[in-house]
Amino acid sequence: MITGKNYIGSQLKAAGTKIYKTINPQLNIENPWSFIEATPEEINEAVALANDAFKIYKNYPAQKKADFLNAIAEEILALGDELLEVYCSESGYPKGRAEGERGRTIFQLRTFANMLTEGSWLEATIDTSIPDRLPLPKDDLRKMLVPLGPVVVFGSSNFPFAFSTAGGDTASALAAGCPVIVKSHSMHIGTGEMVASAVIKAAKKNNIPEGVFSNLIGSGVTLGTSLVKHPLVKAVGFTGSINGGRALFDLASQRPEPIPVFAEMGSINPVVILPDALEKNSKKWAAAYAGSITLGTGQFCTNPGLLLGIKGEKLNQFIDQLAEEIEKIAPSCMLHPSIKADFNNGKEKIQSQNGVSTVAEYKGEIAPNYAPQTILTVDGKTFLENPALSHEVFGPFSIIVQCKNNEELLTIINKLDGQLTGTIIAEPMELSNYNAVVDALQNRVGRLIFNGVPTGVEVCASMIHGGPYPASSDSRFTAVGIHAVKRWVRPFSYQNWPDELLPSALQNKNPLNITRTVNDIITNKPI
Amino acid sequence: MITGKNYIGSQLKAAGTKIYKTINPQLNIENPWSFIEATPEEINEAVALANDAFKIYKNYPAQKKADFLNAIAEEILALGDELLEVYCSESGYPKGRAEGERGRTIFQLRTFANMLTEGSWLEATIDTSIPDRLPLPKDDLRKMLVPLGPVVVFGSSNFPFAFSTAGGDTASALAAGCPVIVKSHSMHIGTGEMVASAVIKAAKKNNIPEGVFSNLIGSGVTLGTSLVKHPLVKAVGFTGSINGGRALFDLASQRPEPIPVFAEMGSINPVVILPDALEKNSKKWAAAYAGSITLGTGQFCTNPGLLLGIKGEKLNQFIDQLAEEIEKIAPSCMLHPSIKADFNNGKEKIQSQNGVSTVAEYKGEIAPNYAPQTILTVDGKTFLENPALSHEVFGPFSIIVQCKNNEELLTIINKLDGQLTGTIIAEPMELSNYNAVVDALQNRVGRLIFNGVPTGVEVCASMIHGGPYPASSDSRFTAVGIHAVKRWVRPFSYQNWPDELLPSALQNKNPLNITRTVNDIITNKPI
Incomplete structure (x- = not known):
């Protein structure tokens, strides 16, 4: 079942020659699979596919993206015990932890799906025109959140499911409407490939454009560096050490076009x-x-x-x-x-x-x-x-x-x-x-x-997982809970745009029946 | 009326020896006032005062901050025609423009004051506990936006009122609960000093802690560089050229503790x-x-x-x-x-x-x-x-x-x-x-x-003034409209915190009567 190859979009590819193996820490031996590191051409192909996919995927209706996320959850479950066994063999965690973390990952995916269909996360805000205002008429302005573009996700070592291949960063970016390129964490590439196969199956079943998801293998810094410096990449999610997160932040800040990096890094949690x-x-x-x-x-x-x-x-x-x-x-x-x-x-x-x-x-x-x-x-x-x-x-x-x-x-x-x-x-x-x-x-x-302990991070709207530097690279965002989606979006305004050509979230009749702010009043009524 | 001095908190100081003069572009001559550039000691004093003030000001109730903003508006109006004359002599703009821009500035201050008393901007979000949930009980979690700390504002050349001393960046940061240190724009330091005097008067009348506002003079890059590199400064707002904005962004990103810079820079507005x-x-x-x-x-x-x-x-x-x-x-x-x-x-x-x-x-x-x-x-x-x-x-x-x-x-x-x-x-x-x-x-x-023209930027909740780089340094935020406040805040969670010790925005009985999200339902009912 594990091929050792990269997913460049839905295609399993391995043109490279560099081989990498993961370790079973319980047995202190190498795992049986051989993983082939992505070549520079494969990296570029994955990013180009993501950029093309973005043009289509960003306009997908909420329900279609929600179906995709729910399908990923189903496909992960369909991998059954074999997935849990690979997880344990690459992490040293016991099976109970594997089950618990899989449950959390499924829950996260479904939570973002629910967020999409509920719709208030878009922060749709409308100020209607006042043509007879003096000294100047007031134009019609309508604002909502729109996706940034392709996002690169660096999974964590310590949560091979919940903060890795299809974990919180990936789920929130896909919910936002951003294609995702995962740099598979080198300690659990087999687990990563299996989860990636579930994402790809879900994408195919839901007619999601090729390139919305890729999963790349690389053991050193070359893969990550190439991805973060790539001009078509528009944001980065990372969970790991301060040194690793800061290096990516520095790379991203020094680009001709700087891009946001959300790095969840070190903390001693006093x-x-x-x-x-x-x-x-x-x-x-x-x-x-x-x-x-x-x-x-x-x-x-x-x-x-x-x-x-x-x-x-x-x-x-x-x-x-x-x-x-x-x-x-x-x-x-x-x-x-x-x-x-x-x-x-x-x-x-x-x-x-x-x-x-x-x-x-x-x-x-x-x-x-x-x-x-x-x-x-x-x-x-x-x-x-x-x-x-x-x-x-x-x-x-x-x-x-x-x-x-x-x-x-x-x-x-x-x-x-x-x-x-x-x-x-x-x-x-x-x-x-x-x-x-x-x-x-x-x-x-x-x-x-x-009067509690800090371990245990509830997945809910009121959770903040982030904090002043170096807990995270930007304290204005959280990595856990539905508001994690805000890392991958920007607010966008339409001025005097014809109603029938507006995104449905901003149309007068409110066809999605979502909660919006209309002339400073929070409502889900049509205009 | 114009002293040529720096406001270090409420104190007019001028220990320096470097003199600077502004120019009347209509007459193409120097204006009569001599401005004294801030010394390194004065810069440090302003930042230290801001840091001390933050500890008090961040906990001020919304109404008190709103009163302060409204009082700034009143004090600006109270400066009367003399302010407009100084503005014209330092900008070359006609008096009608001065009046219009003053009106916009007043409107911005009052809009942020209204936002504070309305309260939904805090994004108060509550998930109540479920003690009997299996396998683990669910803790009570409550989230709201909290201020980042002292903010440095670099005003624009082209809006000496609306995007300068007490303009949109300052008003939004003060609304957020952040002290502000303004680097007075070198083309309109006299205008800046007069507006600063209005802010200081309003602060005194409203018992605002010393150091919530300072206004510093400097013609070269030293003042700005010192401020952005200062460890107690937590965020930067800038309006100006791509080169200027990028230089500040780079400085801020390279700090041991990087801080967010919102720079509104170049645009050719196709x-x-x-x-x-x-x-x-x-x-x-x-x-x-x-x-x-x-x-x-x-x-x-x-x-x-x-x-x-x-x-x-x-x-x-x-x-x-x-x-x-x-x-x-x-x-x-x-x-x-x-x-x-x-x-x-x-x-x-x-x-x-x-x-x-x-x-x-x-x-x-x-x-x-x-x-x-x-x-x-x-x-x-x-x-x-x-x-x-x-x-x-x-x-x-x-x-x-x-x-x-x-x-x-x-x-x-x-x-x-x-x-x-x-x-x-x-x-x-x-x-x-x-x-x-x-x-x-x-x-x-x-x-x-x-079917319009891009000039004319309405101040309302649906406006976005910002965009992909280099229009702004972070497209996830706007510089105009109430959501400009989000640049200076971070979300913060309380877990199982005693109700009576929570900020009032998060208390069960909802004493501020603000709109909150409670267990995923948008409501202003108490719990």
Whole structure:
């Protein structure tokens, strides 16, 4: 079933000679399939097809795009257990995770399909003419969101389904009306090819123009660089490291025509635990925090890598309880030997810094790509003075900072880089005493959580997955939830355009029956 | 009344020694005032004040910000005729234009104030919890737009009121909750100081924190560069040339923490005139086009610099009629001797290209800074082969391209740079025969106009003033209309946050009575 070839539109092609193999991290051996990297000609062909397809696909009615997205979901499900097995063999995740993530991916596709048929996402806004206005008549103006053009998607390593080939970036771009060229993530190319085959099947069944979707293979930076620099590419979605995301952002910004890059990058997702919560529920929070750190072998974007508390007996007790909870949890497998190596290096670098001590570290025997979850601690002053201590270590790792007082806590928060999330653990009564802390944290994050853990990113309209740099390259957008579509669209106005030639979303009689803003009133009535 | 000093917050300061003077282009002499350029210390002080002010101002209730904006409008009006006189002496525009533009500026400020009290702009979105959902409970999530932080505004030369000190960028940023630091446009620093004094008065009367607004003077690039590179600055608004906008975009993109730049830059605003319109209404359109080219001495962002038609008798007749209309119009004054010099150079460069002929050029005697409106023509093939012919010439200038057929017309449109506007002049019946032309033009512009002229940018929710690069640096935003506020905000989520500690826009009882999306339903009901 896995051919090892690129999808250039619906065609499986492999004119190249460079071979690449993925690794089964559980078994620590190569997987059986050989993948052929895309040639420069194949890359150009995929982009040219996407550009041609855009001219047709951008004008497709909402229902047709919705049918396409729903069909992708069906075709992914139709791949059955074989897809889950390939996913597990390329990620090291257990089957339950594969099923759960497939469910999330299906849900995302269907959510964007529903968004399309519901229609208010278009932000259709109409100001009708006032011919007798003085001193000048007012023209008729009608605005809606229109797609940007071909989008390149760089999938993540840690969500081989939900943030990869047909994940959130692809689903939102296809919903927007943009063709998508996926750079298959090199750690799960087999999974990527299978999911791509589902997209292609869905495209054929729904008469979607050739080139709306391509899936390309490449192990180095050449493929990604060629795509981002290509003049016909109009936007980029990326999920991964700060270095990777920044490199793409720089390339895109330096083009003769700069294009938007939405890169969801690093985050250590600070958690602040306040004194009354330590006093009353220390053990409960220790267990919850231990679970959050180790979820998915700590490989969630929202994994809490930093805990801030006020120095004292209660915090000491919490640290002991956390160590106890952490040691109860069996280590699990990381995504790839290189990710395990990065985890070890990052962890050891921080452990070697002055003033850092290890609170808990799994010491039993573990398989080669398994990660020993690790908790360190340091005092606030040392943390403030050494920027190395706030670097993300991707995996089950967290550092507890013991602040000497509220002022030091506030100073640390104000100096933090931008983050996806910030969490406050507190008794309800004490929270209002920490307005300055909450306010400072709000300014550094995209999502603020009360008495919970940051892992677990609900797919809904109110979710923000993004935040100040470097959590993402543009905090004005989210990568999760229906508003992720806004990354790939621009507002567009028609002035005095004949009603019958307007897109149906803007016509007087409102044939799509969508919610619009007409002369500043929100309504779904016709004009 | 004009002190020549910088407003560092509410303080007039001038520790510097570099003096700058503005020019009266009508009289071609220096204006009487001496302006003192801001020192590096003053620049840093303004940014630090803005950063401190942000912490307070971002949490101000909507009504308080609305009152501030309305008060700015009142204080500008209170400056009376003296403000109009200074405006005219620094711009060369007549008094009628000064009054009209002041009216527009007042209207913009009041429109943003109304937006604040109406409240739906916040995009408040709520998904309530589902504690018994399986396999996992659903958390309560609530999202709204929050301000980015201090914004630097570079005003335009051509709208000393409406796109400068208290113009659209400043008004939208203040509405968003962002402090603003204006780099006063060097051609109208006196006008800028007077308007700044109005903003400062309004701020004092409304108890707005010190530093929410500063107004700095600088003639070279040092001031702008320092501001854009300052780590506490979080976004930039710019209206001006492609070179200027791109330089700021590059600086901002290369920062350790890149920040968004919304630059509204060059546009030649192509107008396509179709055969039946030439047949039936040639004379009418020639008069309208001549009026549009010369409006405000051709110094509108949406000035039509390019007219595309199909070669033939009818187009020849239109060209003759346009020449006749153009020659009827008395030349007017440009903004500055340097703008007049650029106009001459740009015009002469294009006139000197092979295959270009002059259709009309005002030949009478004119005052030093007055611009002789000029119309050139060239065939489609020559235009396609010579990129110099599509460069913007800022001023009353237009080139008519005679395409040999529809195919060549389409090729030219597809090769155009991004534009603010595209216009189609056609008889209603013929438009549907030109779907490919309309579709191609739609893809290159931010606003598509039917049977009108592109000059005249209505301030309303359905207006887009922006477009694909280089019309603007980010086509996903507009510079005109209430949605201009979206440039300065980011979406933000609260998860399981106690109701009484949420911003009022997100509280259950909806105390602001604003329109929100609650569990995917648009409503202003409480929860």
